[in-house]
Amino acid sequence: MKPQLEETEFWVGTFQGSHDGLPAEVTATRDDTRTEPYAWTCTCGDSRRFLTEHEVWPTAWRHTHPTRFDRLRSWARRFRTAR
Numbered sequence: 506m507k508p509q510l511e512e513t514e515f516w517v518g519t520f521q522g523s524h525d526g527l528p529a530e531v532t533a534t535r536d537d538t539r540t541e542p543y544a545w546t547c548t549c550g551d552s553r554r555f556l557t558e559h560e561v562w563p564t565a566w567r568h569t570h571p572t573r574f575d576r577l578r579s580w581a582r583r584f585r586t587a588r
Contacts (some may be wrong), residue, residue, distance in 0.1 A: 513536050513537070514534045514535070515534060515535045515536070516533075516534060517533040517534055517535050517543070517558075517561070518531065518533045518562075518565075519531065519532050520565045520566055520568075520569045520570075521569060522568075522570045523569065524549070524567030524568060524569065524571050524575075524579070525579055525583075526586070527549070527553055528548075529547055529548055529564045529568070529569050530547070530548045530549075530569070531535075531545045531546065531547045531568055532545065532546055533545045533561050533562075533565055533578050534546070535558075538588070539554070541554040541555055541556050542556070542559075543555040543556070543558055543561045543567075544561070545556065545561055545562070545564070545565040545566060547569075551568065554579075566570045567575065584585045
């Protein structure tokens with residue numbers, strides 16, 4: 506299901522996966538009225554903007570499909586803040 510978009514935004518794609526042990530869905534959009542027209546927004550609240558379409562896909566994929574190193578780094582960050 507496509508999320509509600511602004512009038513100037515166009516849906517480009519959706520990535521579904523998980524991070525931090527929770528399901529996540531990233532929606533990629535394009536808005537030609539912005540200086541950085543490509544962006545993605547995650548259901549966790551994280552978002553990023555890019556100048557080209559080629560930068561959106563790898564970062565959105567890695568956000569929803571973190572590597573072992575990404576998961577270890579996330580675990581260490583949570584462990585340090587819990588102490």
